[in-house]
Amino acid sequence: MSRNIDARGKNCPMPVMMAKKEIEQGGKFFTVQVDNKIAVENLRKFANSQGFEVNVEEANGDFNVKFSNGCEECEEIIAKVENRKPLGDWCVFVNKSTIGIGNEELGQSLMKMFFYTVSESEDYPKAVLFMNDGVKVPTLNDQAAEHLKKLEEAGVELLICGACLDFYELKEKVTVGQVSNMYAILEVMKSAGKVITL
Template sequence: MEHPIIDAREKPCPIPFVLAKKQIEEHTEDFTVLVDNEPAYQNLKKLAAASGYSAQIQQTEQGYSVVFSSDKAVHDFHDLQKPPAKSDEPWVLLLKSDVIGQGEFELGRNLMRMYLYTVRTGNDYPREIIVINKGILLATEDIHTIESLKMLEDAGVVVRVCGTCLDYYHKTEALKVGTVSNMYEIAHSLHEHKKVLSW
């Protein structure tokens, strides 16, 4: 079995940690990280312990070699931002409002920003995102949600923006991301996909 050796010497903190973490996320069973300072290997040792790996540390002429070995088939790894499990079927995200839930506007707006951030940093992208009614403000007004929608669009997600709604709220000229769509396309998309998540 392949045993990757990652040379993280002369790499600034926290790059050695990040490189090791990527190997763990990819479920590499055994790998070695070379580092050249004590704080780096101490951090790697903690990472191993928290991730279900054993770590053997050897001092070398040029620093330290940390050998990670998988102790378990399934790691109980506490990822900071564990992405949602990947769906088997394509899904559509329908955003009917610029906020999540009812209540204070500032809270609802930030919940929506955080949700779109979580979607864009995860690995289970929807096939399409449809913004409708006040949801169009997500694609016209809020720089935070516009950034997330742009990143998703760049990754291949189709972002459909209700043209009627843009017109109603006088936001047609303010569109920053997505393509103007109509009810035929929106209805077709919703009927075509079995899984539709909606806020």
Template sequence: MVIEIDARGLGCPKPVINTKKELDKIDQGVVITTVDNEIAKENILKLAKSLNLESKVIKQEKDLICIEIIKGENVIIEQDKSLELEDKCIFISSDKMGKGNDELGNVLIRGFIYTLTESKPYPKSILLVNGGVRLSTENEDTIENLKILEEAGVEILSCGTCLDYYGVKEKLQVGSVTNMYTIVDTMKNSSQTISI
């Protein structure tokens, strides 16, 4: 069975959601999703990886990218990079910590990210949204410490819509770009979400 999805022109996270819906309907088969941009392609490949399914780009031209996902055959089972990760998600929505003085808030968030590197077990994932995406793009202190966490297996995810809004997508230095579907899914599947 081959299911084809045309997700060109759809905003984030619709290409991922539409692909996931079709994958949920079948026990075995192939889903081919066509998108028109790199971010949608990467998000669909990440979806397949998160479901332990084999995926690959089978066609790529300007504004036309086809991703094939195979379900029920050649299943890929990946193990976590680290056994020291705790099933927790850290949700950071600002490049400052707390309300009041912004300068103090900058110092506190840098201290918080550094302290995470010194506190094991590490969380499984860190989600950066709204102003929080500056921590993975512009703040050298936090970028350095987020890289330490990423190397240990922590998933660092920055909201693509937020990166676009602030005009910093090209400055992303650690982790990967994500979408609202993955943000919600990560939070739902974590035993605890801690909001900063």
């Protein structure tokens, strides 16, 4: 993530020294704010000597000197991938909106707690599959959907039966996962070492 360094009002070589310190601490993307053109030119020369690209923007008499060394978006993607937990060789099949038989409110709460527990565990499933009444979990159970988002961001595949969404008129409420079909869901089941049905 890009950092902002305020060097306005500081005489040279202070802005350059501040940029140098940021680079020494591993900074690859940062902006140095200065208020005079001499500092801009000195920062530009310093950036070139360090192998950094520099972009200067002027705003209200101040200058934003942006240093970059590489692709910032790529760095963020790599960081996310490196922080991902390994996915297990198992998947979860959800065919109803509650866990267990009995009180519906309790069953919905248990569903939320199940996905919270999974999202906090060290072993993520490779996929979570939703069919029939189960499509209400990612569409109507807001708290469960939040935990499912965390799993999806970690690379867990969330497949929701499109025909089931149409039946319950819930397609417009999908905020996590992807609308899928029987063939794709079956293929995931067949490739998994274990399928847990809730």
